[in-house]
Structures are given as C-alpha cells and as structure tokens.
Amino acid sequence: MSRLPTVHDVARAAGVSRQTVSNVLNSPGIVREDTRERVRKAIDDLGYRPHASARRLRTQKSSTIGIRLDPMVDGISGSILDRFLHALTEQADAVGLRILLFTAARPEDEIRQFGRLIDGSDVDAFVLTSTFHGDPRTEWLIEHGQTFVTFGRPWGIDDMNDPRHAWVDVDGRAGVRAATESLLERGHKRIGFLGWPTGSGTGDERAGGWRDAMVAAGLGDGLVSLLETAVDTVADAREASARLVENGGGLDAVVAASDSLALGAVVQTNGALPVIGFDNTPVSAAMGFSSVDQRLDEVAAGVLDLLTHNEGTVPRHRLVTPELVLRSSHPPVVPDER
Structure with a gap:
C-alpha cells in the first residue's frame, strides 16, 4: 500500500517550512496570499489530508457538533427529525464538520450530557431540536458560554431576539x-x-x-x-x-x-x-x-451558517417559509345555482 502524504511532503513540494503549512491549515490569515496558494496547490496535488486527531490537539477544536437523537414517536412525525439529521449530517460533512449523536430521555438528562461532552472536549457546539415553552437547555448553554443553534424558536422566554440564542425555524x-x-x-x-x-x-x-x-x-x-x-x-x-x-x-x-x-x-x-x-x-x-x-435542507443550511459565522456577521435568527405540496385529486366545489 502506498504511503499517505505527510505535512513534510507538502512543505517540500511548496518550498516552505512545516510551520508555514501548519499556519495555512490553522491560521491562514497570517500567511501571505501567494504562499497560501502555493501550499494549497501542493495539498491538492498530493491529496494531503490533515490527521484529525493531531489537528484537534493543535487547535483544541473537535470540528464536531453534538445533537440529541430524539426517540421515535409513531414513525410519521418522527421521520421529520430523521430527515433533518440526514440533511444536517450531509451538509456538515461537505464543510469538514462531523455530527455526534447522543441520547437523553428528558431535558435534564440532555443538560447532563452537555456537561459530559464539554468536559471531554468532544464537541464544539450543539444543535437543539424540539424546543418548548420555558426550555431550560438554552438558558444552561448561554450561562456556560456554549455555542448552539436551536431548530425551533425559544417559545415562552425572553430571548426571542437575543443574539446569544441563534435559532432557525419554519414559519x-x-x-x-x-x-x-x-x-x-x-x-x-x-x-x-x-x-x-x-x-x-x-x-x-x-x-x-x-x-x-x-x-x-x-x-x-x-x-x-x-x-x-x-x-x-x-x-x-x-x-x-x-x-x-x-x-x-x-x-x-x-x-x-x-x-x-x-x-x-x-x-x-x-x-x-x-x-x-x-x-x-x-x-x-x-x-x-x-x-x-x-424545506429541511434550507433549515439545515441555516443552522450550519449560524454555527460557522461569528456573532454579528450574519442575522442570528432565520425563519424559513415552507412550501405547499398539492396532491389532492378532489375537484373544486361547484356552487349550487338553484
């Protein structure tokens, strides 16, 4: 089996130091544009992919989003969250992010899971679903300075327009x-x-x-x-x-x-x-x-956009307009003219 390219190979091909390659990967803003282009061309030509574990140690980032896997209800309404998870996972992968699923029976259990995942540096952010009046999960995440986006508005609490509580919902x-x-x-x-x-x-x-x-x-x-x-x-x-x-x-x-x-x-x-x-x-x-x-693809795209952009750079709340899909074979009502 052929040897996978390393950062040394990239540095040699681009004519730069290993540190410069690292800077292009992790802090591209401090590297001159022509140097960045040269390094990125070497990365593309060699097919180099940074080792995820090593990169995590350097950046202290897991590139992972945590989301609770809701219990199956009746196989009908439950399929909505399944479709949302599929769209979110697919779109996250396209931008180099991963989804970590976890289970929790109650909001209090989910909050305990938040603490465990944060303590283990397992995730960088959370996506919450099934929001409800007085949802304690959002308050906990805000108090602990965690990045999160909810699929659903913050019903019944005062932070509907709080920039710290980013949300995407369907109208x-x-x-x-x-x-x-x-x-x-x-x-x-x-x-x-x-x-x-x-x-x-x-x-x-x-x-x-x-x-x-x-x-x-x-x-x-x-x-x-x-x-x-x-x-x-x-x-x-x-x-x-x-x-x-x-x-x-x-x-x-x-x-x-x-x-x-x-x-x-x-x-x-x-x-x-x-x-x-x-x-x-x-x-x-x-x-x-x-x-x-x-339009769950648009919901997932909005969630990822809010997670990957800093506060103040994009609107922190998105309301997606749904689409009516007509299938009915019933004819229009004919007025009775008698």
Whole structure:
C-alpha cells in the first residue's frame, strides 16, 4: 500500500517550512496570499489530508457538533427529525464538520450530557431540536458560554431576539395559512382545523395560520365548531376527526397541524374530504393527500451558517417559509345555482 502524504511532503513540494503549512491549515490569515496558494496547490496535488486527531490537539477544536437523537414517536412525525439529521449530517460533512449523536430521555438528562461532552472536549457546539415553552437547555448553554443553534424558536422566554440564542425555524403560520387559502380558492368554506392541544408554540402558530385565512375570507364566525385538537397519533386524530365532522355542520375540508393528524382525518372520513397535512412525510405522498413541506435542507443550511459565522456577521435568527405540496385529486366545489 502506498504511503499517505505527510505535512513534510507538502512543505517540500511548496518550498516552505512545516510551520508555514501548519499556519495555512490553522491560521491562514497570517500567511501571505501567494504562499497560501502555493501550499494549497501542493495539498491538492498530493491529496494531503490533515490527521484529525493531531489537528484537534493543535487547535483544541473537535470540528464536531453534538445533537440529541430524539426517540421515535409513531414513525410519521418522527421521520421529520430523521430527515433533518440526514440533511444536517450531509451538509456538515461537505464543510469538514462531523455530527455526534447522543441520547437523553428528558431535558435534564440532555443538560447532563452537555456537561459530559464539554468536559471531554468532544464537541464544539450543539444543535437543539424540539424546543418548548420555558426550555431550560438554552438558558444552561448561554450561562456556560456554549455555542448552539436551536431548530425551533425559544417559545415562552425572553430571548426571542437575543443574539446569544441563534435559532432557525419554519414559519408554520404561513404554511397553514397557504394551505387554508388553497382550499378557499377551490370554493371550500367549512374548513376545519385539526391541531394539537393549546400550549404548544409550534401548534398554536399553525392554528393561527388557519384562523388568519378564515377571518380574512370573512368566515371568522363560528370557528370554535371547526376546531378540534388531539395528541399527535393517528388513533387520537381519528377520534378528533369524528368530533369535527359531527360538530362542523357541513364540514367540507380539513387542514391538520401534522401528517399524523391528517392521516387520521383521511382514514376517519374514508377519503371523502380534501385533507391537507403538514410535514410532507412519505405517508402523505403514499396516501396522496396534500401537505406542507418544511424545506429541511434550507433549515439545515441555516443552522450550519449560524454555527460557522461569528456573532454579528450574519442575522442570528432565520425563519424559513415552507412550501405547499398539492396532491389532492378532489375537484373544486361547484356552487349550487338553484
């Protein structure tokens, strides 16, 4: 097997010292541009790759991002975080970063994991998912001076615009509003909303998008009868959908806060009503109902951008506009002219 090129080989090929090669790799700003170009050409020509462990010892950086692996829920909503992790890992690798996954059952357990990983110098930064009202993880990381970005806004606390708390989120309100408007444009008026129990920041935002569209269309009266909530499972969604049909008074379409809830509505109504979900999971594609895509590639790109740029160089908060993916085969409503 041929010998791998070393820093000595690069230095010799570029006609510089080993220290200059090290400076180009670790502190390029202190090296003249023509010298940097010469060293980088030698690196490319030789196919040299710095030894990760040795570089870590020199720079005290692991080039590693820590993120908790959330437990699988029901195979539908859980796939969203799986897709986000895949996008984040793929994009991180492209810029020379690695993802370290760890598990934790509760926020308190996750905080203990933070301490363990920091003490071992195992990671340089963290990505947090599943943010919620009063999330203690962000406060702990800020107090300990750690770099982090959350996928999700800091619901219910005072640092929504704090530059120390960088976050990327999907504009669920805009996504559900677009979904509801698309049904209104097709002539539907009794559009029900199937959401999560009040208190979920993400769920409340999505319900707000439905309400905004209905009020703007002059259909704001009686919305209480068109709203039902359920835990994010298909079984609970079926029960909530039955209540929605019973109380909705001529319900003719449904918008749901997730694909799990949307699937429950589709099953309960035997596909008789147009249903639009949220998350654009493989389930929505397989069942043929419309859904709102979170554009997770863009979310992952935003997270990495915030992690790799110093505070003050880029906006510390990103709100990604989702995309409505229409699949419904239901025709527009034909007005009764009698």
